[in-house]
Amino acid sequence: MKKTRNGAEERKKILLLLGIISAFFVFCPVSEGATLAVGEISERSGAGIIVPVILGLENKKEDIFALSFDFDFDSSALSFKKAVIGPAANDSAKILSYSEISAGKVRILIFGLNANAIPEGGVADMIFEAKDSAPAGIYKVSFSSAIASDNEAGSAALSLMGGEVPIE
Incomplete structure (x- = not known):
């Protein structure tokens, strides 16, 4: 017993x-795998507020061939204008498609009908304008529902790092 x-x-x-x-x-x-992060934000006369999306590969275990993510922002302060492909995704002959799926949320898809891995660097530039009614301050931007794909359309590890957009 x-x-x-x-x-x-x-x-x-x-x-x-x-x-x-x-x-x-x-x-x-x-933290293993790739990182999707908000880069250094800039404002260009006539171009609006440019929020770069950066793919970091310092801890990668596999190459990244496609990305899909939702980009979240404060729609009371920022007005989304468009998304354009970044140099790293462009260099690997990828295509960027986007849709503003709800107020404060843009879905981004970066893909290509090729076997080119996306190198480290800028994969997209999110273009915004500050709303006239927005008070000066810092507004958070972030990622949600992010997926990275390997060369066999399997899921690849991906860490997310949001950022802040200053409005003066």
Whole structure:
């Protein structure tokens, strides 16, 4: 009888340890793979506010061949004008397609009918105008629903880093 109790206690300890280890990976994710980040924001006379989207590959485990993401912004302060392909995606002969799917959310798809990996660098430029009614301040922009694809259309690891748009 004592053996059974010790066996049950050992199983409980093992399950508890596995639970702790699992929680570590859920709450403390290891950053591996590519990074999608907001780059340095600029404003050009007549061009509006340019928010670059940068693909970082410093921790990559596989090449990136396509990207899809939602770009979120404060629609009370910013008016979306268009998205244009960035130099890194353009150099790999990719195409950019976009749609403003709701107020404050633009869906971006970067893809190509080729086997060219997207190199590190700018993949898109998001073009905005500040609304006349927007008070001066800092407005957050971020990514959601982001997916990167490898050369077999499988999912590739992708970390997301939003940014801020200053309006003066």
